[in-house]
Amino acid sequence: MQNSRTLLAVLAWIAAIAGLIWALNIGAIEPIDPAVMLTAGQVCETPGCAQPRDIELPHHFPARHAAGHETRHLRFDMSLPKIPDSLQALYLPSYADEVFVSVNGAQVYGNELTDRQPARMWNIPVLATVPQSLLQPGQNRIEITLYGYPQEGLVLEPFHFGEAQLLTPHYNWRFITSAGMARFNLGFMTIAGIMLGIIWFARRSEPIYALLATSCGFACIICIHFGFDTSAIGYRWSTLIWQVSVSIYVYLIFRFCNHYIGEGLKPLETVSLVLIIAELAAGSLVPAPYLFDTLLLFKLHPAILSFLVLAVLLGNRSKIDKPDLRIFFFFLSMASAMGVYELYITAVVDPGRNQHIFQFMPLAMLCVCLWLVISRFMLSLRSYEELTGTLKQTVAAKTEELRLTYEKLGQAERLKAINNERQRIMLDLHDGIGGQLVNTLAYMQNNEKGDAVIKTALEDALRDLSLMLDSLETDASISTLLGMLRTRLETLLAEHALEFDWRIDDEPELPHPGPSQNLNLLRIVQESITNIIKHAEASIITIASDRNSITISDNGKGFDPRPDGRRHHGHGLAGMRRRAGSIGADFDLSSDPGGTTIRLVWR
C-alpha cells in the first residue's frame, strides 16, 4: 500500500516534469524575420516528379514495416524579387534521416545518392550555403531528397531560406543543443567513467564506484547515438546497441541506488537482467522489418525501472542524508522525465515536437556522480580530521603511559640490582659469618670448652644475624617473620618451660614498610621475649597481632615500669622505645603482678 502510493507519487511527479518539458516546446521552429520559412511544397513519387502532391511541413511520412531504406523527393518553389546581395543559405533544423538539397538543379548539400545505408543525421541540423550565382529573379526551385529507414519514418520539418549570416547563429544554437550536446556529454562521460574507474581501482571494497563507472560507459554509447552517424555498422546493430545500452544504463542506476541505500531488491534486479537479455535476443533475431517497433516495446522496461528507482529512493528517504536525497531525486527524476519525453516523440508518428533532448540526460547523471564523490570526499575529510584529533590525544596518552612504563622499568631494574646485591651479601653472611658462628658454637659444645659468657654472646650474635637475614629475606610479610622468630626461639622456650600462645591473624602493615623497619620491629619483639625468658618467671607468652598493632604479653610476676622504680637496665626499655619511634609506632608498656604487656601500635 505504502509502496504503491510512493510509486503513484513518482508517476505524477514524472508526468509533471515531462508535461513541463512539453509545454516549454523546446526547439519549436518559428519564422526567422526576414528569412523565408518554407512550409508548402510538393512530394513526388519519382525523381522526375510525374505526379506531384501538395504537402504542408512538417511532414511525417508514415512508418512502415519494411527492411532496407526508402527515398522521398520533395520540391519547394520560392520566388525572389531579385538576386540578393549577400550570401544566402538554407537552414534545415530537423529532418530524418539523411537529406540532399539542390537549388535550381544544382546540388548544395549532400553527396551523390548511391546505393548505401542512409546516414543517421536525424539529430544534426543542416546549413547549406547557396551561392548567389545559383539564384535567379522570380521563381526558384528547391529540391529536397529524404533518404532513411521506413521503420522509423522519414521526416521534414519547416526550413528557412535567407541570409547566411542571419541563419548561422540559429543553426549553431540548434547544433549545440542537439548533436553538440551529445558530443560534449560523450567527453564528459568518458572522463567521469575513467575517474570513477580509477577510484574503484584504488578502493576495490566499494563496488558502488564500479557500478557508476560502468554506467558512464553505457551513457557514452547513448551519447554516440545522439551525436554521430552510426550507419557504418549497419542499421540493426547500431539500433540494438544503443537501445540495449539505455536498458543496461537504467539497470545499473537501479543497482546503484539499491546498493547506496542498502536495500536488497535482488528479485527485481534479476527480472531486469532477464529483460535485458530478452531484448538482446529479440533484437538479434526478430525479422528486420519489425526491429524498431520490437525494440521500442522493450523500452517500457527502462521506463518503469526508472520509476522504481525513484520510488525506492523516496521509500527509503529516512536512510539517506537529506542533501543526498534531494540531489539524487531531483537529477534522477529529470533523467527519467527526459526518457519518457524521448520515448513519446520517438514512438508517436507526428508528435508535434521535433527537438530530441535525451542527449541532456548524461548531464543529470554526471551531477549525481559528482555530488556522490564530493560528499564522500567531504565525509572522509571530516572523519579524517576527527581521527587526527583522537589520534593526537591517543598519542599523547600513550606517550605519557610509555614514559611511566619506562620509569617503572627503571625502578624495577634498580630494585633488581639492589635485590641481587642483597642476595649476594646474604649468601656471604649466611655461609661466611653464620657458618663460623655455628662452627664455633659446635666446637665449644663438642669439646665442652669456653665459658658461658662467650657462649651466650655467640648465641645472641647468631640470633641477631638470623633476624637480619630473615628480615631481608621476607621483606613483605611481618607475620612470616614472626613465625620464623617463633621457630628459632621454640627450643629456647622449651628449655625454660615456656610456651607460646600464638595469635597472629591479620597481616600487620607498618606505616613505612621495608627491611630495616621490619628488623627494628623484630628486634623489639625478640628483646621482649628474651626479657620474659630471663626475668618474668612466666609459663605462657602470648603474641597477638592485627593490622595496626603487635602485642607481647606474659603471665609472669611483672615489674615496676617507672623509671624511678626498680632499675631494669637489662630490659633495654629505652632502646625498645627508640626503635618503636623509628618505625612510627607507639610503645606501650603495662605491668602488674599478674604479668606484663607490651603493645606496639601504629596508624
Place this chain on the structure above:
Amino acid sequence: MAETVSHSVLIVEDRREIALRLKSAIEKTDELSVCAIADDVDGGLNQLYAHRPRIVLVDLGLPDGSGIEVIKAVSGADWTCEALVVSIFGDEARVIDALRAGARGYVLKSGSLAAIGKDVLSVIEGGSPISPQIARHLLAMVSSGTAGSSEGAPQIDLTNRETEILNAVAKGYKRREIGEKLGISTGTVGNHINNIYQKLNVNSNTEAIARATRMGLL
C-alpha cells in the same frame, strides 16, 4: 634391651665441628646411627653409594659445588633414601631449589641441635618439616601461577585446604595448632604438607620433561 631397627644417616657437611655436633646429636637417638661423614659433593656421592643410607643430611654450600647434586642423586637412588637439608638459617631460595630437587624438608642448625634426632625420625615416619618462610614462598608460587607470570617462575596448583594450611604455617602456627583450628588431626595436616611437597617435586619433574621435549631429547 628391645630390638630396634637402626637407620643409617649420612652427613654431608664441610665444617668439621658442625658435622661432629650433628653426629653426636643424632647418635643420642637410639634408632639412628651415623654411617659416614663427607665434606664435599664428591665424597658425599661416593659415601651415598657405598653405604646406601636411609637418610642424608646435606649442607647446600659445599666447597666443590651445591648439595643439590647430592639431593638429586638421593631422589634417583634405587633404595629407600631421603634427603634433609641442614641450613644455618632459612635461606629460602636455595631451600626451595632443594625441595624441588626432591629434599623432604630442612632442619635449622643455628639453634640447639638437640632436636635434630626427632626431626630425622619424623621424616622417616613420613613427615615433612616446613618453615613459615618456605610456606610463604610456596604461596607466592601459587599466586604467581594464577597471574600467568613470567617464563622462569615455577608454579604449583594447590587445593583450598592446602592453601589454608600453608597460610597458617606462614604465620608461624604449628601443625597441632593448625589441626585444632581447622578441626582435623595433626597427622592430616602433615599429610597435606607432604602432598604440597609432592606437587612441588612432580611439578619440577614435568618441567624437566617439557624442557627435554623442547630440546628434542624425548
